[in-house]
Amino acid sequence: MDPYVIQMQDHGSLPSVLDVHVNITGRSSVLGKVKSRKARWSVRPSDMSNKTFNPIRAIVDNMKVKPNPNKTMIALSIGDPTVFGNLPTDPEVTQAIKDALDSGKFNGYVPSIGYLSSREEVASYYHCPEAPLEAKDVILTSGCSQAIELCLAVLANPGQNILVPRPGFSLYRTLAESMGIEVKLYNLLPEKNWEIDLKQLESLIDEKTVCLIVNNPSNPCGSVFSRRHLQKILAVAARQCVPILADEIYGDMVFSDSKFEPLATLSSNVPILSCGGLAKRWLVPGWRMGWILIHDRRDIFGNESNADLCYGALAAIPGLRPIRPSGAMYLMVGIEMEHFPEFENDVEFTERLVAEQSVHCLPATCFEYPNFFRVVITVPEVMMLEACSRIQEFCEQHYHCAEGSQEECDK
CATH class of the missing domain: 3.40.640.10 (Type I PLP-dependent aspartate aminotransferase-like (Major domain))
Structure with missing residues (x-):
């Protein structure tokens, strides 16, 4: 005999109430198990979520980014051309969106x-x-x-x-x-x-x-x-x-x-x-x-002036090796770490740059390329000049001659 028997009395078609009688038969141990069972939460992250890792977030979120309170913050780290307001969206584009909204034709799936x-x-x-x-x-x-x-x-x-x-x-x-x-x-x-x-x-x-x-x-x-x-x-x-x-x-x-x-x-x-x-x-x-x-034809399946300005300014700073960009919104700058022995890596270098000069650049470790940092070049020109000036001041304060490179130090 089954340990659980449910009897339902039929009161005709579509009853408003169903009388349900539950008869539990069998060993007492079965009833004991039913009474003693306790529900537990067991919500675990999926395999996909465990495998999801963002290098930028992992590095930047753990950086000690505390700007110098005596200097206005200049963020050269955010790849968003709208942040500073110096590169406005074309009015024609904005108007096209307004017209689409006003038409009411695009509100559905x-x-x-x-x-x-x-x-x-x-x-x-x-x-x-x-x-x-x-x-x-x-x-x-x-x-x-x-x-x-x-x-x-x-x-x-x-x-x-x-x-x-x-x-x-x-x-x-x-x-x-x-x-x-x-x-x-x-x-x-x-x-x-x-x-x-x-x-x-x-x-x-x-x-x-x-x-x-x-x-x-x-x-x-x-x-x-x-x-x-x-x-x-x-x-x-x-x-x-x-x-x-x-x-x-x-x-x-x-x-x-x-x-x-x-x-x-x-x-x-x-x-x-x-x-x-x-x-x-x-x-x-x-x-x-x-x-x-x-x-698949075989069915097999800017801002130019800121880039030049930024490159020229950073190229003149001892210990830095900027590489001239040709497009996008970025410039990569190599750090000659032998000239900055107090910093272990590009993350420490950029952390201290923020702390002392309030200039925030992304360490290139975020991009799998240590000992470089990335500069966003879409900021207003006056801000870019100020940022480069602060980077130069920072480098001059921490730059040390590497052994056997006096010629470089004399520049």
Whole structure:
């Protein structure tokens, strides 16, 4: 006999009350177990959440950022062009949003890949004979970050690996590792204006490699690859049959002496997922409007003056090695640590820079590249001049001659 018997009396169709009699038979130990059982909370983080790690947050949140109270804070660390108000959004863009809201036509659910009319506009803007696009080749996303996330989710499975630049945007690692995807770091060469070490890159590729991420123009380096270098990258991808995720969010932010070449215009046989968005070009990162451009023809699947000004000022400071940018919003500065022996690494260097001079730059350890720091160059010119002056004062106070380098010290 079952230990639990439930008898329900039928009072006709749809009774207002059901009489339920519960007869418990069987051994007393069964009843004892029922009475003694105590519910316990057991809510544990998922495997994905345990694998999610943001290097920038992990480093910056633990930095001792206490500005000098006698100096106004200058933040050269935030990659948001709207922070200081010196780069306003174009009124035409703002008016277009107002018109869309007033129309009342866009308040409902949106197709998962975006409105057809919007996708047609994006395709029309980026279409060219070398890299043709139609609306069907465009997927609209919640910012460029989601575009990258969707690309990784489509291209890679847990246990496979992707190739990521070093130094590079930390989101690539954060997203990949949360999905159980291995990250292999290929090197960018500062002495070659942050070009890729192609030989080292190719040595990382194995049977589990499913994607090469190319960030051009670069965050954090501000570099823009030449056509010739891009062709060499594509040659590696074609030879190894590895598709490319092209993060080209800064493609419309290139200085006048450089030229941005969309990667997809240089190849017809390498499948490329190009990620972009409105955030940087139109100075609206909070609007969260991004896209994926699918280039797969074989069905295989600024602010220029601030950059020059900042580079010139930092290049004159002993112990620092800025690398001239060509686009995006950033400049990377090497720290000759042998001249700053009191600091163990770039994190300590930037912490003390904040504490003494109230200038906040991101240590490049955040980008897998120690002994550099990243400067955001979209701040107002007067603020940039002041920041460079403070950085110079800081370096002069802490600079020490390395043994056998008197010539450098005499400069």
